Amino acid sequence: MSRRKDTGERISDAEHAIMEVLWDKNPVSATDVCDAICDERDWSIATVKTLLSRLVQKEAVGTEPDGRKFLYRPLIERSDYVGGESRRLVDRLFGGRAAPLFAQLAESEALTDDDLAEIEALLREMRK
Amino acid sequence: MSRRKDTGERISDAEHAIMEVLWDKNPVSATDVCDAICDERDWSIATVKTLLSRLVQKEAVGTEPDGRKFLYRPLIERSDYVGGESRRLVDRLFGGRAAPLFAQLAESEALTDDDLAEIEALLREMRK
DNA sequence: ATCGAGTGTTTACATGCGTAATCGAAGTCG
DNA sequence: CGACTTCGATTACGCATGTAAACACTCGAT
DSSP states (O other): OOOOOOOSOOOOHHHHHHHHHHHHSSSBOHHHHHHHHHHHHTOOHHHHHHHHHHHHHTTSEEEEEETTEEEEEESSOHHHHHHHHHHHHHHHHHTTOHHHHHHHHHHTTOOOHHHHHHHHHHHHHHHO | OOOOOOOSOOOOHHHHHHHHHHHHSSSBOHHHHHHHHHHHHTOOHHHHHHHHHHHHHTTSEEEEEETTEEEEEESSOHHHHHHHHHHHHHHHHHTTOHHHHHHHHHHTTOOOHHHHHHHHHHHHHHHO
16 A cells, blocks of 8 residues: 655655644644644744745645634655655665664664564564 | 764765765775766766765764875764664654564565565574 | 876855744734 | 734745865876
8 A cells, every 4th residue: 555656855854743743633733733842842833834834835735724724734644754764764774675774773772672572473464 | 882973963865875885995085986986876076075075074984195195984884874874763753663663664565575584584593 | 397187175056954033914802 | 993913925044965166286297
């Protein structure tokens, strides 16, 4: 599933933070977004507005009028974004092979016991 | 292992391409680097020089005089860089947990049979 | 001694990003 | 009706990046 509907437009780090909010609670106003992250990221409402417009330009976010204001909703799915970014990293750093990434994470102790258990479970799942 | 000796200076995409060359063949001149990638990336020697100086500024690359020219060598290890980038991605997109990344790769069919086999092997290794 | 080839250094410039202030239209309260 | 508040839209601005040309220096060949 999740066909590559990449608009080509890349989403920046700050923009991604906004996307996370939109993925979390779907149709929200700019103020809502600000309420959700302005504190955490120490942003002003102005910044949120700018980022939202850029995301709209990039067609990563859509708007629908709600009274006199707008409601924003993501136009791309989180799984698509996340999958794309993951693949990009694997391509760039590991020649497209996932195993070396896994090895790297293992070596740098980025894998908790829980992770290992889960991955084992997933492997068993897929083995079928 | 490999303690976070992050100089804070981030390495950009283009710069990373240069680093790959340096990691591949260790002490090389700017021209050598160009020979190695200028064609592939369609760069001019000037671009390579710029990127090299920026990397030197960022202390990711060191120089040693060789006759009238310089030889460049990486000051950071590939595994450190790769590990850092991997961790960044996992933190940013998967809340620091590696298992979801694995699941994502699996779901987006980015895992080949070979990958699975290798990962299984690694898991068995670690289990001990 | 001179001229050209090769090198590192400096300067350039468009685009993207982070961060925000300001502006203009449109309701809201008094 | 007029001041105040709210939004989205427009403009701003400095730093990073991609990409490279111009400059200065020096070695080797005429």
